[in-house]
Amino acid sequence: MPSVLTPVYIVIAISVAAFVITSFYFNFTNQGYRYNIGWLLQDTSPFMWSNLGIGLGISLSVVGAAWGIFTTGSSILGGGVKAPRIRTKNLVSIIFCEAVAIYGIIMAIVISNGETAYHPGVWKEGEVYALNSQNRHAGFSMFGAGLTVGFSNLFCGVCVGIVGSGAALADAQNSSLFVKILIVEIFGSAIGLFGVIISILQVTHAKMGDKP
Amino acid sequence: MNSLNFNIDFGYLEGLVRGFKSGIVKQADYLNLMQCETLDDLKLHLQSTDYGNFLSNEPSPLQVSIIDDKIREKLVIEFEHMRTQSVVPLSTFLDYITYGYMIDNIVLLITGTLHQHTISELIPKCHPLGSFEQMEALSIASTLLELYNAVLVDTPLAPYFIDCISEQDIDELNIEIIRNTLYRAYLEDFYKFCQTLGSTTADYMSEVLAFEADRRAITITINSFGTELTKDDRATLFPRCGKLFPEGHSALVRADDYEHVRAVAEFYSEYRILFEESGNNPTEKTLEDKFFEHEVMLMKKAFLEQFHFGIFYAYVKLKEQENRNIVWIAECVAQRHQTRIDGYIPIF
Numbered sequence: 001m002p003s004v005l006t007p008v009y010i011v012i013a014i015s016v017a018a019f020v021i022t023s024f025y026f027n028f029t030n031q032g033y034r035y036n037i038g039w040l041l042q043d044t045s046p047f048m049w050s051n052l053g054i055g056l057g058i059s060l061s062v063v064g065a066a067w068g069i070f071t072t073g074s075s076i077l078g079g080g081v082k083a084p085r086i087r088t089k090n091l092v093s094i095i096f097c098e099a100v101a102i103y104g105i106i107m108a109i110v111i112s113n114g115e116t117a118y119h120p121g122v123w124k125e126g127e128v129y130a131l132n133s134q135n136r137h138a139g140f141s142m143f144g145a146g147l148t149v150g151f152s153n154l155f156c157g158v159c160v161g162i163v164g165s166g167a168a169l170a171d172a173q174n175s176s177l178f179v180k181i182l183i184v185e186i187f188g189s190a191i192g193l194f195g196v197i198i199s200i201l202q203v204t205h206a207k208m209g210d211k212p
Numbered sequence: 213m214n215s216l217n218f219n220i221d222f223g224y225l226e227g228l229v230r231g232f233k234s235g236i237v238k239q240a241d242y243l244n245l246m247q248c249e250t251l252d253d254l255k256l257h258l259q260s261t262d263y264g265n266f267l268s269n270e271p272s273p274l275q276v277s278i279i280d281d282k283i284r285e286k287l288v289i290e291f292e293h294m295r296t297q298s299v300v301p302l303s304t305f306l307d308y309i310t311y312g313y314m315i316d317n318i319v320l321l322i323t324g325t326l327h328q329h330t331i332s333e334l335i336p337k338c339h340p341l342g343s344f345e346q347m348e349a350l351s352i353a354s355t356l357l358e359l360y361n362a363v364l365v366d367t368p369l370a371p372y373f374i375d376c377i378s379e380q381d382i383d384e385l386n387i388e389i390i391r392n393t394l395y396r397a398y399l400e401d402f403y404k405f406c407q408t409l410g411s412t413t414a415d416y417m418s419e420v421l422a423f424e425a426d427r428r429a430i431t432i433t434i435n436s437f438g439t440e441l442t443k444d445d446r447a448t449l450f451p452r453c454g455k456l457f458p459e460g461h462s463a464l465v466r467a468d469d470y471e472h473v474r475a476v477a478e479f480y481s482e483y484r485i486l487f488e489e490s491g492n493n494p495t496e497k498t499l500e501d502k503f504f505e506h507e508v509m510l511m512k513k514a515f516l517e518q519f520h521f522g523i524f525y526a527y528v529k530l531k532e533q534e535n536r537n538i539v540w541i542a543e544c545v546a547q548r549h550q551t552r553i554d555g556y557i558p559i560f
Contacts, residue, residue, distance in 0.1 A: 071219045078227015082234060162215050165223065166518055169230055 046139025046208065050115055053146025054108050057199070060150030061104020064157025064192075068097030072164035079172035086171045089178060093164030096189050100157040103196045107149040110200065111142045116209045123210065130212045138206035145202040152195025159188040213301075213410040218519040221299050226518070229527050232290055233515060235262030237534055238560050245541050246553050251279070254542055276542045283538060287531045288340045294524065301409060305521045307368065308402045309528055313342025314369055315398060319391045321350040322359075326387075344368070356390065372397035389441075392432060392449040399425055399451040412520035420510055420525065425454030426483065427503050433464045433473055434499075455480055482506065497555075504557045508533055512559075533557055 026034050072093045080087045123131050167181035218226075237245075241261050248254045251274040255267045266282050267274065295306045317338040324334040331351050338347065346363045360373050376393040399421060406417035429450040436446050447465045450457070456464065456476075463476040477483040486502040497505075507529065514526035537556035544553040 067216070071216075071223065074219045074223025075227045078224040078229075079231060081228050082231025158216065165219060169227060169518065172227070172231060173234055 042136070046135050047115065049139035050111065050142035050146075050206075050208075053143035054111050055146070057111065057146030057150045058104045058108040061107075061153035061157070062101050064154035065097050065101035065104075066157070067154075068100065068157035068159075068161025068164065069094055071158075071161035072097060072168060075165035075168040079168045083172035085175070086168060086178075090164070090168045090171060092182065093160065093167055093185060096160045096185055097157055097164065099189065100153045100160070100192050103192055104149060104153050107145065107196060107199050107203075111145055111203050111206075114138065114142060114203055114206045114208060118208060118210050127212050131210065134212060135208050138208040141202050141206040145199040145206075148202060149195045149199040152198075153192050156188060156192030156195070159191070160185050163188055213413070213519075215519045222302055222521075225294055225297055225302065226523065229294065229523055230515065233523070233527055233530070236530055236559055237261050237538070239558055242537065242541070242556065242558065245538070245545075248541075248545050251276070251542060251546055254279070254545055258538075276539060276546055279542050280535065280539050283535045284340070287528070287535070290531075291341060291528065302521060302524070304405070305409070306524060308398075308405060309525055310341050311369060311398050311402075312395070313339040314344055314367070315342070315372075315391060315394045317342040317344075317347065318350065318364070318369070318394075319387055321347065322390075323387055325351045356386075369394065369398070372401070389445065389449065392428070395428065396449060396451040399428075400453055403453045409521060412517055413522055416514060416517065416520055416522035417525065420514075420522065422454040423482075423506065423510060425451040426456045426460070426480075427507075429454065429456050429461060429464055430473060430477065430483070431500075431503075433467055434470060437469060501555070501557065504533065504536075508557055508559055530559055533559060 023035065026032055072090070076087065076090045076093075079090075118131070118135055120128070120131075163181065163185050167178055167185065170181060171178040241257070244257045245254060248257060252272075255274060258267065259265060263283070263286065266286060267279065270278055270282070291306070295303065298306060320338060321331070321334050324337075325331075331348055335347060344367050346367055349363045350359065352359075352362060356373075356376065360370075364370060364373060372394045374397070376390050403418065403421045403425075406421065407414050409417075432446065432449050443465050447461065450461045450464070452458075460476055460480070464473065467473050467476060474487045477487050486499065486506060490497050490499040490502045492498070511526035511529050511533075514520075514522040537559075540556050541553060544550060
């Protein structure tokens with residue numbers, strides 16, 4: 001069965017190849033100055049960064065939740081055939097996985113509330129630098145916040161899913177085990193919460209707009 | 213195939229087979245079964261286990277062979293359900309499990325034909341898990357080469373026949389050599405297949421198949437004392453995997469009696485213990501029983517890990533052992549010979 005990471009390898013390989021080819025081209029045609037990280041960070045729109053953050057935040061959270069739900073759900077189905085009593089109790093594991101997706105939605109909404117339009121035309125001379133850096137700071141913060149919540153929810157969802165699968169199968173054999181394994185799931189769920197907390201801290205400093 | 217992806221294709225079946233495993237007859241039920249006076253009592257006690265009313269349609273004077281057939285039928289139904297629900301590579305794995313039974317069926321049919329039994333008498337005696345489409349056609353040829361070209365080349369076992377095709381006619385001694393050669397090719401193929409399946413399955417199945425290969429090597433050696441099997445022939449029957457390969461095999465080839473075999477086993481800690489605790493007195497367990505016990509211990513270990521295929525193999529083997537146990541107890545009850553009724557191998 002092919003590894004789940006093969007598409008990631010392909011994407012990485014293509015982007016590295018593109019980078020190497022363009023860098024050699026620039027170097028050999030005396031355009032080395034075009035590799036300009038400062039230009040990249042200054043001239044790209046903060047809205048691109050913030051929307052990327054929102055998109056990554058919600059989609060990676062949903063990937064994590066989905067991964068967890070299918071891992072636990074198929075084990076509950078299998079174990080529930082010969083031990084029907086586990087069906088209702090083990091839905092708690094599914095709820096833990098679902099909570100991860102809800103964190104993603106909440107953060108996506110919070111981050112997107114920070115986006116405001118700004119109009120460089122009405123800025124005063126002395127404030128241009130300050131407003132520019134403030135808006136860019138906001139864009140980068142929202143990107144970071146989205147990444148934070150997205151990746152931590154991804155791994156949290158996978159973790160809770162695998163533990164929940166073990167919990168379902170163990171519960172089918174011996175009902176006293178379920179509550180103990182639930183404690184492990186609670187710890188796993190906490191790491192998703194850490195991501196949300198840090199993400200909120202990142203976003204509260206993000207201020208876009210025309211006022212410094 | 214790891215803990216991240218396993219449940220996509222196989223999570224349901226893993227849960228299902230663990231449910232089946234929890235239905236395996238427990239020690240308390242065996243104690244009840246041992247108290248039975250007649251086979252009808254046995255049937256009553258089996259109703260409270262996972263077997264339920266499987267014997268309810270049988271006419272009243274129950275026989276042990278009927279109980280055996282019905283128990284086997286239950287395993288076959290469960291296995292077929294899992295086989296039809298599975299996808300590659302689990303379906304290939306489950307097919308490999310059935311090839312062992314197919315080899316036994318082929319040998320049974322060939323031997324039966326040699327003894328002038330008709331195919332229709334022999335087919336009901338075959339193990340249902342090892343049935344294949346060309347079974348009915350096995351009576352037509354007299355040498356293995358003809359049989360292979362006509363019938364066996366279409367079965368999944370075709371690659372295993374390479375080492376043992378010859379122009380000689382099939383007779384009694386050759387049949388056992390054919391069986392063991394086929395089984396050796398099958399074990400080696402299964403071993404290679406399991407290595408491709410990923411870490412947990414490969415680790416577990418390597419250990420299990422190594423034990424199976426070693427057990428066959430030791431059993432072939434012990435059974436060949438006093439027969440016409442030459443030492444060179446004996447060497448070609450040992451599967452080329454397992455702990456005893458290759459030094460243990462060369463020592464076993466040179467062995468001449470039971471004590472030599474025991475001396476070879478002394479070098480391997482698990483097998484030394486098995487030999488020490490067995491013996492030929494009526495009160496001691498035989499070596500075969502100790503091998504079964506060791507196999508049960510290995511099979512139980514499969515259920516301690518998640519996300520691997522070993523549980524399916526272990527489940528089939530444990531159900532077979534349960535089948536042997538219940539039939540043993542049923543025989544003792546039917547013949548009212550209570551002294552060795554506790555000679556079954558406890559599982560859970």
